[in-house]
Amino acid sequence: xxxxxxxxxxxxxxxxxxxxxxxxxxxxxxxxxxxxxxxxxxxxxxxxxxxxxxxxxxxxxxxxxxxxxxxxxxxxxxxxxxxxxxxxxxxxxxxxxxxxxxxxxxxxxxxxxxxxxxxxxxxxxxxxxxxxxxxxxxxxxxxxxxxxxxxxxxxxxxxxxxxxxxxxxxxxxxxxxxxxxxxxxxxxxxxxxxxxxxxxxxxxxxxxxxxxxxxxxxxxxxxxxxxxxxxxxxxxxxxxxxxxxxxxxxxxxxxxxxxxxxxxxxxxxxxxxxxxxxxxxxxxxxxxxxxxxxxxxxxxxxxxxxxxxxxxxxxxxxxxxxxxxxxxxxxxxxxxxxxxxxxxxxxxxxxxxxxxxxxxxxxxxxxxxxxxxxxxxxxxxxxxxxxxxxxxxxxxxxxxxxxxxxxxxxxxxxxxxxxxxxxxxxxxxxxxxxxxxxxxxxxxxxxxx
RNA sequence: GGCUCGUUGGUCAAUCGGUUAAGACGCCUCCCUUUCACGGAGGAAUGACGGGUUCGACUCCCGUACGGGCUACCA
Numbered sequence: 236x237x238x239x240x241x242x243x244x245x246x247x248x249x250x251x252x253x254x255x256x257x258x259x260x261x262x263x264x265x266x267x268x269x270x271x272x273x274x275x276x277x278x279x280x281x282x283x284x285x286x287x288x289x290x291x292x293x294x295x296x297x298x299x300x301x302x303x304x305x306x307x308x309x310x311x312x313x314x315x316x317x318x319x320x321x322x323x324x325x326x327x328x329x330x331x332x333x334x335x336x337x338x339x340x341x342x343x344x345x346x347x348x349x350x351x352x353x354x355x356x357x358x359x360x361x362x363x364x365x366x367x368x369x370x371x372x373x374x375x376x377x378x379x380x381x382x383x384x385x386x387x388x389x390x391x392x393x394x395x396x397x398x399x400x401x402x403x404x405x406x407x408x409x410x411x412x413x414x415x416x417x418x419x420x421x422x423x424x425x426x427x428x429x430x431x432x433x434x435x436x437x438x439x440x441x442x443x444x445x446x447x448x449x450x451x452x453x454x455x456x457x458x459x460x461x462x463x464x465x466x467x468x469x470x471x472x473x474x475x476x477x478x479x480x481x482x483x484x485x486x487x488x489x490x491x492x493x494x495x496x497x498x499x500x501x502x503x504x505x506x507x508x509x510x511x512x513x514x515x516x517x518x519x520x521x522x523x524x525x526x527x528x529x530x531x532x533x534x535x536x537x538x539x540x541x542x543x544x545x546x547x548x549x550x551x552x553x554x555x556x557x558x559x560x561x562x563x564x565x566x567x568x569x570x571x572x573x574x575x576x577x578x579x580x581x582x583x584x585x586x587x588x589x590x591x592x593x594x595x596x597x598x599x600x601x602x603x604x605x606x607x608x609x610x611x612x613x614x615x616x617x618x619x620x621x622x623x624x625x626x627x628x629x630x631x632x633x634x635x636x637x638x639x640x641x642x643x644x645x646x647x648x649x650x651x652x653x654x655x656x657x658x659x660x661x662x663x664x665x666x667x668x669x670x671x672x673x674x675x676x677x678x679x680x681x682x683x684x
Numbered sequence: 685g686g687c688u689c690g691u692u693g694g695u696c697a698a699u700c701g702g703u704u705a706a707g708a709c710g711c712c713u714c715c716c717u718u719u720c721a722c723g724g725a726g727g728a729a730u731g732a733c734g735g736g737u738u739c740g741a742c743u744c745c746c747g748u749a750c751g752g753g754c755u756a757c758c759a
Contacts, residue, residue: 280757296685297755330757348689357687358755365757372759396688396754419689426695428751473696476708480697484707503690503697506752510695513709523722560721570720585719632718639719647720 248383253375260370263378263408264331264363267472268311272407273363275329275420276300276310277322299359304335331364333373333400336606341399346387346418347498353399361400377404380415388415392506397417414436418499421478422506433457441511445470464537464563465514469521473514477507487520515562522562537564545575552657556649570648574657578644581670585646586637590674597634598641598671599625602664611660613652620652641670 250256267273283300285310290298298304304460305312310332311319322329339355363374370378379389398417405414425435436443436457446459460470470487480486481496488496522530531550533544537659542550557570572578604623608616620638624631639651642663648654655663 257720276757283757292685294685299686299755328757332757355688362757367757369757371757391753392689393753394759421690422752424752430753477696477724482698484698486708490756505690507697508695510709513696516709557721559723615694630718633717643719645719650717 250268253369256375256379257369259382260364260374260378261368264370264374267333267363267404267407268331270407271334272403273290273331273333274305275319275323276308276332276362277314277327277329278309278359279328282309290299300332301335301359305332305334305360328365328366330362332360332362333403335400335552337361343402343417345395346416347421347502348395348419350505351395351398351472353396355399355403358399361397363404373400373404373514375407377401377410381405381408381410381413384413385415387418389418389420392419392422418502421503423474424476424508426508426510428506428508430506435509439511441509441514464565465518466521466533466564468525469514469518473517474522476510476517478503487517487524503652504629519559519562522558522564527551527558530554530558534564534567538568541568541572549574549657556653556657560647573643573648573654577662577666577669578642580644581673582640582645583670583673585637586640587674589633590637593627593629594634594637595671595675597624598631598637598667600627602667605660606664608660611656613650613656616655619650637670641667 238244240251242249242251243319245251266274268275268387278300286300286304287298290304300308307313312334314322335358336355340352341355341358342350342352345351361373362371364370376388379385396530398419402414405411423431425431425436426439429435431443433443435441442458442463442465444457444459446461448457449455450457461467468489471490472486472493475493475497477489477524479497479502481488481498482501485496525533526550528547531542531547533552534550534554535545535547553571553574554567557567560570561567601620601623604619605616608619610616620634621631622632635651637647638655639646639648642651642654649659658666
């Protein structure tokens with residue numbers, strides 16, 4: 236997506252980094268305190284932990300800092316104004332918490348879910364401003380959205396339960412008429428039905444993040460979709476189709492087509508499980524759709540070491556030959572390396588059991604016949620191959636697989652004569668000769684035993 | 685536990701009260717292909733449960749069950 240404004244493309248709503256906006260938030264937090272909608276809390280982490288332990292019961296396993304407990308804590312509500320002043324003046328660590336009203340119905344509209352309501356007594360006194368002076372998400376999202384004139388706030392469903400805090404803040408700050416429209420998007424779920432997380436990626440072996448990500452605390456690398464070989468087009472496409480569709484059954488959308496077809500009213504409210512198989516299918520569809528030259532360029536960028544030095548035109552042709560059997564960009568090397576270098580291994584087991592001396596004779600003759608060919612193109616060499624098979628009283632069919640193994644190394648890849656043409660006459664002959672030798676030595680050793 | 689959101693095949697999903705309940709992924713069979721794929725033709729597989737409302741419910745309402753999210757000085 237192209238943001239209207241960003242640190243890289245500044246406009247009138249900057250700065251954009253929360254650290255650079257730090258000073259902005261404090262006045263609003265103080266304003267809320269003055270209005271009685273928030274208060275200073277001086278509780279230490281230990282005191283908070285003690286509170287959670289003390290109030291913990293079977294019926295209420297996780298007590299919160301709220302209307303039922305705030306009067307028993309150390310804050311500007313329980314302290315005298317003088318005590319509060321002193322603590323503040325001394326620079327005692329403190330946070331600003333919102334004072335959730337008692338038994339008030341907080342209702343708001345969600346573009347996807349319709350009307351949603353919460354009872355304020357059920358919501359805790361969230362921290363607005365942390366001890367280090369930085370705002371929490373709850374304060375920041377409201378202040379930023381107001382200052383940046385945001386009209387629509389789309390976020391994941393996991394934010395739904397803190398939405399009442401945000402709605403109240405819009406009211407308390409007096410900006411109610413500027414509040415954005417809310418849309419809580421369905422969650423992307425893992426194969427087990429729980430909110431998709433890094434855990435799922437490790438467990439099932441698929442990427443979770445768009446790009447490589449290194450956990451700064453553990454310096455542990457998590458491979459991204461990009462590095463795994465997904466195209467941006469496919470990634471955006473598959474993501475958008477989780478929880479939305481245009482109703483026609485169309486599944487492949489370019490970004491522009493998606494923007495034109497998108498309609499909030501068609502967004503689901505239920506979470507969608509991520510299916511890696513389907514994700515790969517989307518990528519394959521996009522690979523098939525992209526122009527060969529475009530794909531060739533992307534491949535060069537994707538795997539500089541392997542494709543970087545290959546002639547652009549040659550790579551384009553090869554890509555056209557193999558792309559429909561590739562799901563990921565990483566598949567291309569496996570599917571096409573034999574065009575650029577001799578196979579490292581040859582699946583001789585696929586042909587050795589049925590090998591005969593007649594076949595040896597045929598391929599030796601083929602070496603001469605193809606060696607003499609002046610036209611090196613698919614139809615020409617195929618005709619020569621078949622004619623030669625006939626004179627050797629062999630069926631072309633039993634010779635095709637051996638030839639394939641000789642040229643590509645295994646039972647896969649485009650038509651053999653296309654491969655031979657692309658690889659070139661000298662290299663083709665070299666590979667035939669090489670595998671003939673392999674077979675010969677294998678047979679010889681067998682006979683020795 | 686509380687609050688809250690959700691529930692059509694294994695997965696993504698169409699249906700906006702009346703259909704033989706689409707389509708896609710995956711799986712299986714066959715065709716094409718002298719490999720693998722692509723492509724084509726078929727197949728198996730779905731409305732959580734119980735009540736209402738209605739001439740008629742997958743569709744509207746209620747309850748139950750099940751699942752998710754949140755329950756931090758993280759987002």
